[in-house]
Amino acid sequence: MQPLCMQVEAMSPPSSPSQSPVRQRCARCGLSLDNASLLLVCEHNLCLHCAAQSLEACETSGDKRHVAQCKVCGAVTEVDLAAATYLDSISPKRAPCSEGSTQLAAASALGSPALRTASYASNSSLTVPCSAEAQPLASISGTPFVPSEQKRAADRERPREFLWNRAMSSSELTSPMCSDVQKASERCGQCEEKAEVSCEQCEEVFCQSCAQSIHRWGRMARHRIKMLAMPTDQSLLATSQRNSPKRPAALPTHKLQPLGRTFHACPQHPQEPLNYFCDQCQSDCICAECCLHGAHQGHTVQCALKAAELLPRKVDDLAAALHTRQRSVNAQGNRILERRMEVAQALSDGRQALQAAIETASASLQKEEGRLLQEAEQSISMSLMPDREEVEGKLAETHRRLSASLHSGDAVRALTWFRVLKEALAEPPADAGQEVSKHLWALQGYFSEKCANLQKVAERLQSLHPELACEAMPPLRTPGVRTRATPGTRSPR
Incomplete structure (x- = not known):
């Protein structure tokens, strides 16, 4: 037989309200x-x-x-x-x-x-x-x-009703019928409800539920249980008359708490009840074998009933801790919201600064374009004017001599000047506009470079997303010390 150790406390609380011990x-x-x-x-x-x-x-x-x-x-x-x-x-x-x-x-x-x-x-x-x-x-x-x-x-x-029931259960009756009637009129030895069965080995009467819970495991399950005979009116009257002189004068009206309890079997030791709670592990309830020889050996254990009595205070402590944690989370959420507002304001300021910079760059490019066109016109005029005057002079002189030859009647000289005039009008000299063309090509290349830079800035602005803008923006300053970007402070080159 396995030795029984001494309990530290009473049994554990139930897992559901219907099984409340x-x-x-x-x-x-x-x-x-x-x-x-x-x-x-x-x-x-x-x-x-x-x-x-x-x-x-x-x-x-x-x-x-x-x-x-x-x-x-x-x-x-x-x-x-x-x-x-x-x-x-x-x-x-x-x-x-x-x-x-x-x-x-x-x-x-x-x-x-x-x-x-x-x-x-x-x-x-x-x-x-x-x-x-x-x-x-x-x-x-x-x-x-x-x-x-x-x-x-x-x-x-002890309550007088309990002593009375125990005295009645231990009294000896003279006849078997009276004994059965006496037992049938008794209360269950566990829950004090009406007795329905009796155990020969335990020498005790029980109700059906208590008898099943007590004689469920081990050797108790092999006890002999028999039903009690229901008392008749005559037997109840005879029993009450026989026992009336011994009955106390006054009985308490309150009902005794039963000796029995709901059996919660240990998963590792099915024959042992769950009576303890490990304060060190804070796990499920355990039995005595788990405390002495199991995984919880040497741990600080407490009676499950005592631990259940401390649950309201622990729940209040958890509620207070949860309330504090909730306040901390709310404060952190408010800080995050303020941070998001700062980021949104920084994005808005950045967009305004970029827009102002682009407008400034566009105005500068337009002004530069007008200046370049004016310089081109002046360069063309200054380069082509001498050559034009020289060609016009030569053509006028050739035309004058051709006219003089025609008036004088010299046909040979008139045909010669006609050939010269025709050659002069056929094509201009090869080096007439070379310098002007070179200058125009240089101005066009410079202007194309400016336009390409402006196109790159526009494309970058279009591809800029809010999340990328957060990375591109400088670190945010402390709230209350904000600096707004002034339009025109930066000009892209």
Whole structure:
């Protein structure tokens, strides 16, 4: 049988509202388990005080073991050495039961279901321990059972309805019919609802849901469950008349919180419940085996129920952190928006500056074009005027002599001057306009270069995109120290 270790807290919160567990109570004193507890194999819990009182050290064939017996179903749980040492440190020292006394206790309780449960729950030769608070063993030894002062104080603090139900469940009836009717009128030992079935090994009555949840895993699943007989009017009347003198005068109207709980199985250890939460890993809930021997060994763990109680405060802290983060993000968004506005303003200023520069360059080119044309006309006039006057003089002289020859009647001389005049009018001299042509070609090349530069500037302006303009623009200045580009400060060359 695998030893059970001591729990640090209660069980874990549910994964859904429909599976909400209830606050656990000690199976012996009935008090709420707000601190550490001992989880038994029957899935009942004992507070530290009751666990220390129930702890027994038994020696069987030289092997010393520590066991604790459940006071509800009688199941025996073997406690590991670390938990037993801690429980032994908070309780008075007890002498371990000798092998002879153990055999005497076993012989005196042959028909006890608690003994059958203990031997069935362990595959070893472990027998029932000699509990100083077990009624059958106390009656055998002849020593009356006297509860301790802590037990009396706990009994006084327990609700009277719980004590009444426990007294009714432990009372012996005279007939089997009355016994079935008595059990049928009882409440479930876990959730305090109406009992529907009974377990022979646990010696307890349960409702259907609690019986299925408790007897689901391991050896508990092999217990014998039987239905209870529904009480008739006569049996209920007889039972109430028989038990009316013993019933307390006044019962509380509030309903007890049940001892049972919703079972959430561990993925790595299906037979272990999820009872703890690792503060170091902040992962899913874990079981006791994961805390002691699993991946969370040595980590700081906390009871899942306690961790769930701290959730509202953690949620408030997360909400405050989220609000602070949201304010930071909003401020960053505002800064980004201001930056975008600065970039847009810089783009607008750059476009205006480029447009002004292009207009200035265009005006300069037009002015330069007019000046070049005027210079060309002057150069042509100055270059061609002497040659024209000389040619016109020669032509006038040839025409005058031709006319004189015709008037004088000299036919030979008249034909000669006619030939000269014809040759002069046929084609001008070859070097007449060479200098003028060279000057015109030079002016045309200079003007074409200016036009090409202007065309390049226009094409660059057309291909300029906003995202490329951001890279081309100089770094933005600090808000409030902006400088606007003045048109005409730059002239492309």
